[in-house]
Amino acid sequence: MKIGCPKEIKNHEYRVGITPESAEEMIAHGHQVVIEAGAGAGIGAEDDAYRAAGAAIVDTAQEVFATADMIVKVKEPQAGERAMLREGQILYTYLHLAPDPAQTKDLVASGATCIAYETVTDRHGGLPLLKPMSQVAGRMSVHAGASALEKAHGGRGVLLGGVPGVAPGKVTVLGGGVVGFNAAQMAVGLGADVTILDRNPEVLERLAIHFEARAMTRFSNQANLAECVAEADMVIGAVLLPGAAAPKLVSRDMLSTMKPGAVMVDVAIDQGGCFETSKATTHADPTYLVDGIVHYCVANMPGAVARTSTYALNNVTLPHALRIADKGWQEALRADPHLANGLNVWNGKVTYKAVAEALGLDYTDVASALAA
Template structure:
C-alpha cells in the first residue's frame, strides 16, 4: 500500500502522523511511504531521517493526496485538505465530527473511508488511541490553567500550590476519566486543593483509593457542580461521551457565581466543549474572557508538546496502520471489531451512530460497509 503523511497545517500544530521509526516499520512490511517535506520538523525529525527510514520525501501535500492509498494525519483535515480527498481513499486521523458539520459534510462528499482515532475501542470500552492525548491534555490543563491564573494573563493572581501561611488554589475537575485523572495528578503534585467530580460511583471509588487525602471526590450532580465551580480558582472540563458532542455542564449563569479572574480550561473543546461559553481557540491566542472569567479552549493542546505527543500517539496508532496496510481496510476492520468502531464515514455515509444523531444525518451501520 502507498501511505502518505502530509504536514499538519492547523494553527500551531507541530505533531506529525508518522515518526521516522513508524515510517521504517511500514516500509519493512513492504509498503511505500510518502512524507511531505518538513512534516517532521516540529518534533526534530528531518527529511533526512525519513529518507534513512526508507520513506520518499515529496514537496507538496497535493502530491501525497493524489498518490496515496491511505493518508495518515494527526488532526482533522482542514478544508483545503478535505477538497483533495478522493473516493475510496483511506483517511486515518483524529476527526471529532460531532461538533463539526462542515467537516462531516465534506467527508461525506469525498466518499473517502474515514477512520477516526478517537472512536477506535479497546477491551472494556477503552479508547486506546485517544488515551495518550488525553493523558497529555490532562497534564497540560493544569500547566495552562496555572499560567492563565497569573495576573498578567487576566487571572486572579493565585499560585495553585500556595506558600506557607497562604492557602493553595482550589481546583475543580469535572470528569474522573483519563483527562481528569491526569489533571488531578498534576494539580495534587503542585499542592493545590483538588476536588474531582464524576457520576460513576466506581470511578469515584478508584479515585478516592488512589489519591486518598490528596484530593476530594464528589458525585457530579447539579448542586455539587455549582458549589464546586463557585468556589474554584481553576475549573477543568474533562468530560467525554465517545464520538458525541460534550454536554454543556457549566452554564453562563454559573459564571456569575465564580470569583473574578477564575479560570476555565475546556479539554472537551474538540467535542464542542462542556462550558456553555466555550469556543475553540488556538495556541496563538489561547484565552478570552467572559463575565470576568478567563477561558482557555485550545483545541489541540497536545500540539504544544509535539515531540512527546507524537511519539505517544504513534505508539498506539501504528499497529492499526500496519493492519490496515497489510490487510486492506475492509479485512482489517472485519478481523478487528475494535478498529471497526473507528469507521465514521464511508462512501458518502455516516457510520458512527453518535455522529449521525448529533448532526441529524442518516446512519449506516458499519456492517453495511464491510459486506
Template sequence: MRIGSPREIKNNEFRVGLTPESAHELTVNGHDVVIETGAGVGIGASDEEYRRAGATIAAKAEDIFAECDMIVKVKEPQASERAMLREGQILYTYLHLAPDAEQTADLVKSGVTAIAYETVTGPGGGLPLLKPMSQVAGRMSIQAGATALEKAHGGRGVLLGGVPGVMPGKVAVIGGGVVGFNAAQMAVGLGAQVTILDRNPEVLETVGTHFENRAATRFSNKVNLHDSICEADLVIGAVLIPGAAAPKLVTREMLKDMKPGAVLVDVAIDQGGCFETSYPTTHDDPTFVVDGVVHYCVANMPGAVARTSTYALNNVTLPHALRIAELGWKEAMRRDPHLAAGLNVHAGRVTYAAVAEELGYDLLPLEEALA
C-alpha cells in the same frame, strides 16, 4: 499500500502522523511511505531521517493526497485538505465529527473512508488511541490553567501550590476519566486543593482510593457542580461521551457566581466543549474572558509538546495502520471489531451512530459498510 503523511497545517500544530520509526516499520513490511517535506520538523525529525527510514519525500501536500491510498494525520483535515480527498481513499486521523457539521459534510461529499482515532475501542472498553493524548492534555491543562491564573494573563493572581502561611489554590476537575485523572495528578503534585467530580460511583471510588486524602471526590449533580466551580480558582472540563458532542455542564448563568479572574480550561473543546461559553481558540491566542472568567479553549493542546505527543500517539496508532495496510481496511475491521468502531464515514455515508444522530444523517450500519 502507498501511505502518506502530510505536514499538519492547523494553527501551531507541530505533531506529525508518522515518526521516522513508524515509517521504517511500514517500509520494511513492504509498503511505500511518502512524507511531505518538513512534516517532521516540529518533532525534531529531518527529511533525511525519513529517507533513511525508507520513505520518499514529497514537495507538497497535493502530491500525497493525489498519490496515496491511505492518509495518516494527527488533526482533522482542514478545508483545503478535505478538498483533496477522493473516493476510495482511507483517512486515518483524529476527526471529532459530532460538533463539526462542515467537516462531516465535506468528508461525506468526498467519498473517503474516514477512520477516527478517537472512536477506536480497546479490549477493556476504553479508547486506546485517544488515551495518550488525553493523558497529555490532562497534564497540560494544569500548566495552562496555572499560567492563565497569573494576573498578567487576566487571572486571579493565585499560585496553585500556595506558600507557607497562604492557602493553596482550589482546583475543580469535572470528569474522573483519563483527562481528569491526569489533571488531578498534576494539580495534587503542585499542592493545590483538588476536588474531582464524576457521576460514576466506580470512577469516584477508583480516584478516591488513588489520591486518598490528597484530593476530594464529589458526585456530579447540579448542586455539587455549582458549589465546586464557585469555590474553585481553576476548573478543568474533562468530560467525554465517545464520538458525541460534549454536554454543556457549566452554563453562562453559573459564571456570575464564580470568583472574578477564575479560570476555565475546556479540554472537551474538540467535542464542542463542556462549558456553554466555550469556543475553540489557538495557541496564538489561547484565552478569552466572559463575565470576568478566563476561558482557555485550545483545541489542539498536545500540539504544543509535539515530540512527546507524536511518539505517544504513534505507539498506539501504528499497529492498526500496519493491519490496514496489510489486509485492507475492510478485512482488518472484519477481524478486529475494535478497529471497526473507528469507522465514521464511508462512501458518502456516516457510519458512526453518535455522529449521525447529532448531525441528522441517515446511518449506514457497519455490517453494510463491511459487506
C-alpha cells in the same frame, strides 16, 4: 499500499502522523511511504531521517494526497485538505465530527473511508488511540490554567500550591476519566486543593483510593457542581461521551457565581466543549474573557509538546495502520471489531451513530460497509 503523511497545517500544530521509525516499520511490511517535505520538522525529524528509513519525500501536500492510498494524519483535515480527498481513499486520523458539520459534510462528499482515532475501542471498553493524548492534555491543562491564573494573563493572581501561611488554589475537575485523572495528578502534585466530580460511583471509588486525602471526590449532581464551580480558582472540563458532542455542564449563568479572574480550561473543546461559553482557541491566542472569567479552550493542546505527543501517539496508532495496510481496510475491520468502531464515514455515508445523531444525519451501520 502507498501510505502518505502530509504536514499538519492547523494553527501551531507541530505533531506529525508518521515518525521516521513508524515509516521504517511500514516499509519493512512491504509498503511505500511518502512524506511531505518538512512534515516532521516540529518534532526534530528532518527529511533526511525519513529518507534514511526508506520513505520518499515530496514537495507538496497535493502530491501526497494525489498518490497515497491511505492518508495518516494527526488532526482533522482542514478544508483545503478535505478538498484533496478522493473516493475510496483511506483517511486515518483524529476527526471529532460530532460538533463539526462542515467537516462531516466534506468527508461525506469526498467518498473517502474515514477512520477516527478517537472512536477506536479496546476489549476493556477504553479508547486506546485517544488515551495518550488525553493523558498529555490532562497534564497540560493544569500547566495552562496555572499560567492563566497569573494576574498578567488576566487571572486572579493565585499560586496553585500556595505558600506557608497562605491557602492553595482550589481546582475543580469535571470528569474522572483519563483527562480528569491526569489533571488531578498534576494539580495535587503542585499542592492545590483538588475536587473531582463524576457520576460513576466506581470511578469515584477508584479515585478516592488512589488519591486518599490528597483530593476530594464528589458525585456530580447540579448542587455539587454549582457549589464546586463557585468556589474554584480553576475549573477543568474533562468530560467525554465517545464520538458525541460534550454535554454543557457549566452554564453562562454559573459564571456569575465564580470568583473574578477564575480560570476555566475546557479540554473537551474538540468535542464542542463542556462549558456553554466555550469556543475553540489556538496556541497563538489561547484565552478570552467572558464575564470576567478566563477561558482557555485550545483545541490541539498536545501540539505544544509535539515530540512527546507524536511518539506517544505513534506508539498506539502504528499497529492499526499496519493492519489496515497489510490486509486492506475491510478485512482489517472485519478481523477487529474494536478497529471497526473507528469507521466514521464510508462511501458518502456516516457510519458512527453518535455522529449521525448529533448532526441529524442518516446512519449506516458498519456491518453494511464491511459487507459491501
